[in-house]
Amino acid sequence: MQLRARLMVFGALVPMILLVAAITVSGLVFDRVLLAEHDRALLGQAGVEAVSLFDRAATPHLHLLDSPLDSQIRDFTPRGALYDPEGRAIARYPLDASIPTSLAPERLTLEPMLRTIDGASGRDRELFVRVDGPDGQPYGLWLAASLERHDREMASYRRIAAAVIAGVGLILLAIQLLHARRLARRVTNLSDHMRRLRAGTLERPPPEDLERDEIGELRQAIAETTVRLAAARSSQDRLIADAAHELRTPLAALRAGIDVALRRERSAEQLRESLEHARVEVDRLTALSSSLLDLAALRASPLERGRGDLVAVLIEAIDAARALAEERGCLVRLEAPEHAATEFAPAALRQALDNLLSNAIKFSPAATEISVSLAAASSPEGDAAWRFEICDHGPGVPVEAREVIFEPFHRLGRGTPGAGLGLAIVRDVAERHHGRVWVEDSEHSEGACFVLELPQCA
Structure with a gap:
């Protein structure tokens, strides 16, 4: 599936399905709540009727008939009927109400029963309950209320929900379409560029x-x-x-x-x-x-770096270079702390130090001193670092050549001995340790000072 199609599915279609599901569930809950309200109204009316059916000596009666606001509240009050122990209707409200023809009170329970039926004018909610008279005879009470208002409210809810779903869906679709098109274009640009890279462009x-x-x-x-x-x-x-x-x-x-x-x-x-x-x-x-x-x-x-002591590697490199230094009559002087712990690749660092020492000895005049030092320092970013300095009394390095001498095969002159790869190796070692190497003026009036800086690791 393409990215744009996936974005449309998961950014518009899936949210719309979830929105429809949420509104549908909300509608079901709303329907149950409204129906529960109808039931509570019927139960309340049944409770009123049950306690007052026999408050007159003459005959059982419905108090709905005695309401002075009958004409005003008829649309909002339930229909009702009272049945004697033989199942005959002895009272009804309103007088023209359609009621069950007969009702056997002995089949009813003292616990009200509720059901929904479909009538000629719509759906009704019915309540049946048995009410025992003072003489112990069972009477049947029937109440019913139209669900027309309930159905109107649910129909209104469904129309509003459909309008909300349609509106939100169109807005979500438009937003996601623009977003998907823009995002797909950005990703396509990167994909096309990667294909060009793969082709070598x-x-x-x-x-x-x-x-x-x-x-x-x-x-x-x-x-x-x-x-x-x-x-x-x-x-x-x-x-x-x-x-x-x-x-x-x-x-x-x-x-x-x-x-x-x-x-x-x-x-x-x-x-x-x-x-x-x-x-x-x-x-x-x-x-x-x-x-x-x-x-x-x-x-x-790959460099296999591990925690070690830089001083030990430096001493080994100096010991290996002393024979060549003595052959040229040079003296190698070392200044370093007792320990300098960090993470590094011993073999690669040793090769870099060997190349720097070899260069210093090669270009140093006879009977001169080569100073080697190791000390703590700070990188330009402010991070802690270890700094190697190897300084000689040779001809030095011109300022304009201090960058290019670290390029492979670069030599200051055609008569300069060597292949021109030693300093390139030193730079590779420094960069792969996330460090750097450079040349600066020696503290003496002549010569060069090569500096190799490696980061400290806690």
């Missing part, structure tokens, strides 16, 4: 939606997701293009060296020299492919 956001309800929030989320998907695909395309370019250079150098070696006969020394050049290019390809695999594995696999 990421250039356009979903149509604008000014409503601030759940569908509006969904549209906003889809729009943001579309932007991120477009950026991710652009980044992926750029990564593939950059990877192809980076792979082409060592492959071309390797192919050229092999071609030169095969062009004419070479001595063993010349062949060895060619193989050594080829080995350098193979090592370069190996390092590049390893970095690509690390980046792909990091982006493809």
Whole structure:
């Protein structure tokens, strides 16, 4: 069932059915209430007659006959008749009233009996009751009241109820039709946009939606997701293009060296020299492919985060980097608290720290100091965070390049060693931990300071 049809069914048809059912039940209850009022009136009149039938010595009689307002209240008073022990009518009201021809008092009970009958002029409500005389003889009392007024009131109720149902139904149908059309259009816009996304079209956001309800929030989320998907695909395309370019250079150098070696006969020394050049290019390809695999594995696999100590991971990374630092004559100095507990992925964080330390050592002059610190801080949103700072005395990073250096394969110069993927991995690790990484000026006159910030978790 389409959304518009479902909205019409559950927004108009079902409420109309419930409204009809409610009014029908209310009508039945109203009918019972009116009938109960008639019964109470008949019972009240029967009670009056029962206590006064024998208050005259002459003969039993109906007090309805003695009413001075008989002509004024006749339309509102019941008909009545009194029957003797033999079942003959001995009194009636009014004198021309149509009454049962006979009534056997012995068949009646002292408990009044009520029933509804269909007469020539409409429906009547009848009451039968036995009244014992002073001598113990049973007499029969019959009272009847027309239900014409009751039926008129019920007919009026039904006409009003039908008009209310029709009016409410038309209004509800019109409102729901407009609402369903508008809601269906909004959902259709999102559905069409999702089909375009499935087909790979990421250039356009979903149509604008000014409503601030759940569908509006969904549209906003889809729009943001579309932007991120477009950026991710652009980044992926750029990564593939950059990877192809980076792979082409060592492959071309390797192919050229092999071609030169095969062009004419070479001595063993010349062949060895060619193989050594080829080995350098193979090592370069190996390092590049390893970095690509690390980046792909990091982006493809979910981070298994758990509670741990950042200080322990930082010390392990520094211990692993000390050999390379000592080889270049650099000193690594650490400032950190005893413990820094939070939730993180140890392997991914260790890889990011290794890359930052490797960069710092690689670009630091000999016999200089690399300072590493870990301290509590606050994020721009005011949330508690842990901040790693790795500062060196190298050439530093120009201000205009401090964002692009975290892009894959970006290097400050063609002569810069490495594949240009280390900092891209660091940024991925930071973002997947809901943190961030950036470069700022070192406290010294030269060098760069890389800052990695991760949120604290209570």
